[in-house]
Amino acid sequence: xxxxxxxxxxxxxxxxxxxxxxxxxxxxxxxxxxxxxxxxxxxxxxxxxxxxxxxxxxxxxxxxxxxxxxxxxxxxxxxxxxxxxxxxxxxxxxxxxxxxxxxxxxxxxxxxxxxxxxxxxxxxxxxxxxxxxxxxxxxxxxxxxxxxxxxxxxxxxxxxxxxxxxxxxxxxxxxxxxxxxxxxxxxxxxxxxxxxxxxxxxxxxxxxxxxxxxxxxxxxxxxxxxxxxxxxxxxxxxxxxxxxxxxxxxxxxxxxxxxxxxxxxxxxxxxxxxxxxxxxxxxxxxxxxxxxxxx
Numbered sequence: 001x002x003x004x005x006x007x008x009x010x011x012x013x014x015x016x017x018x019x020x021x022x023x024x025x026x027x028x029x030x031x032x033x034x035x036x037x038x039x040x041x042x043x044x045x046x047x048x049x050x051x052x053x054x055x056x057x058x059x060x061x062x063x064x065x066x067x068x069x070x071x072x073x074x075x076x077x078x079x080x081x082x083x084x085x086x087x088x089x090x091x092x093x094x095x096x097x098x099x100x101x102x103x104x105x106x107x108x109x110x111x112x113x114x115x116x117x118x119x120x121x122x123x124x125x126x127x128x129x130x131x132x133x134x135x136x137x138x139x140x141x142x143x144x145x146x147x148x149x150x151x152x153x154x155x156x157x158x159x160x161x162x163x164x165x166x167x168x169x170x171x172x173x174x175x176x177x178x179x180x181x182x183x184x185x186x187x188x189x190x191x192x193x194x195x196x197x198x199x200x201x202x203x204x205x206x207x208x209x210x211x212x213x214x215x216x217x218x219x220x221x222x223x224x225x226x227x228x229x230x231x232x233x234x235x236x237x238x239x240x241x242x243x244x245x246x247x248x249x250x251x252x253x254x255x256x257x258x259x260x261x262x263x264x265x266x267x268x269x270x271x272x273x274x275x276x277x278x279x280x281x282x283x284x285x286x287x288x289x290x291x292x293x294x295x
Contacts, residue, residue, distance in 0.1 A: 006124075012089040014082045014121040017074075019089055025120060032112045033102025037162030040064035041100040043196075043256045044083070046123070048290040049093040052256075053219050054080050057099070060219070064158035065101055070117050072101045079119070086123045096126035096257065100161075126257065138264025138273045141194065141253075143242075144170035144182035148192040151214045159216055167195035181253070183266050186214045191240040197258040200224065202250035202276045206234045220254040220284075227283040233276065245269040252277045260284045 013025040033039035042057045051057075058079040065072045074082070083097055104116040146166040149156065154163060167184075174182040174195075183199065186192040191210050193199055198221040201208045207228050212221065228235050245251075251263035251271040260281040262273035 009124070011122075011124075012086065014086050016118055016120070019085065022122075025122070027102070027118065028105045030105045030108055031102060032104060032108065032115050033118075033161070035108065036103075036110060036112070037160065037165075038068055038070065038112065038115075039100060039102035039161040040068060040159055041098060041161060042159060044097040044099075045126075045256050045259075045288070046087055046093065046095045046097060047288045049087065050290050051080075051083055051087070051097060052288045053223070054083055056219055058083075060159060061099055061101065064160060065117070067155045067158040068160055069113075070101075070103060072119055073117055074119055079121075082121050083123075086121050090123055092123055092125065094125070094127075095123045097121065097123045102161075135261050136273075138251075138262040138271065139180040139253075140178070140265040141263055141267070142174035142177055142179040142182045143267035144174070144184040144195070146170055146184060147189075148184050148186045148214045150187040153187075156214045157216070164196075171195040184215075185242060186210075189242070191242055191245070194253050197253040197255035197261070199253050199263075200251065201240070201245065201248035201271075202252075202274065203248045205276070206236055207276065208236045208238065208240060208248070210240050211237050218255055220256055220259065223287060224254050224260060224280055224284060227280055227287060228276075231279065231283070242267075250274045250277045252280070259288075 009022050011022040012019045013022055015025050040061060042061045044057045045052055055076060058076040062072055062076060079099065087095060099121045101117060101119045103112050104118055106115045146169060170182040170184060181194045183194055184192050193215045198218045225235050245266055246269055248271060250273060251266060253261050253263060262277050263271055264273065
């Protein structure tokens with residue numbers, strides 16, 4: 001990805017209903033979303049000019065905002081159209097898209113029920129979330145200190161910006177130790193997810209993944225489960241204790257940014273990227289790329 005800071009890039013960003021030059025897409029320092037985390041977002045990819053599961057992402061963005069007690073003033077269809085416009089205006093076919101909605105600056109305090117709700121959509125080239133050479137060997141993942149919170153204490157089903165605070169802390173710590181990411185447990189000490197991706201394991205031909213009840217049930221996660229089911233592969237969504245990782249043969253993570261990425265190591269546990277991981281990587285590529293579907 002380009003080393004140019006994100007506020008200094010060229011292009012166009014859709015901002016509150018109109019396209020504005022990239023460098024002019026600004027908000028005030030006293031915006032509520034910056035101070036109190038009243039912000040939700042999506043991460044999406046376009047392949048060959050088509051945004052994968054665009055409508056599902058827009059629907060989730062709207063739901064996330066409603067969970068945080070605000071309403072995005074655009075319909076799902078309008079959001080989908082805005083994303084397509086951003087791609088077209090920036091001349092992109094393969095891209096990463098970032099819709100983000102937040103409370104504005106009319107009121108500054110915990111309560112801000114009358115603040116204007118803003119929506120912006122940007123797109124940029126982001127070929128691979130992880131280094132391609134390392135990805136094929138399987139990335140190394142550390143164990144995070146922070147845990148995903150009890151869903152009774154945080155809006156875990158929303159893709160809310162504030163929920164990623166502990167993810168940033170955990171990923172930074174992992175990267176300083178030479179790892180690519182960190183695996184988080186849930187509030188009861190069970191395997192949950194990585195800092196921005198869901199996790200899967202393989203044992204004796206069966207795919208295992210944690211129940212998504214205290215973290216986001218990713219759209220890529222759902223897609224991979226569908227792809228495995230089509231192949232006749234059993235998928236067990238269940239509680240997984242960390243010590244069980246010693247008995248798993250393969251591991252991979254999924255997300256719009258990560259796509260399907262093999263894992264070679266999680267803390268003290270090691271895995272060998274194998275046939276099921278490779279099959280699901282290939283199936284995912286065929287699912288998201290229009291040319292691959294037609295081939």
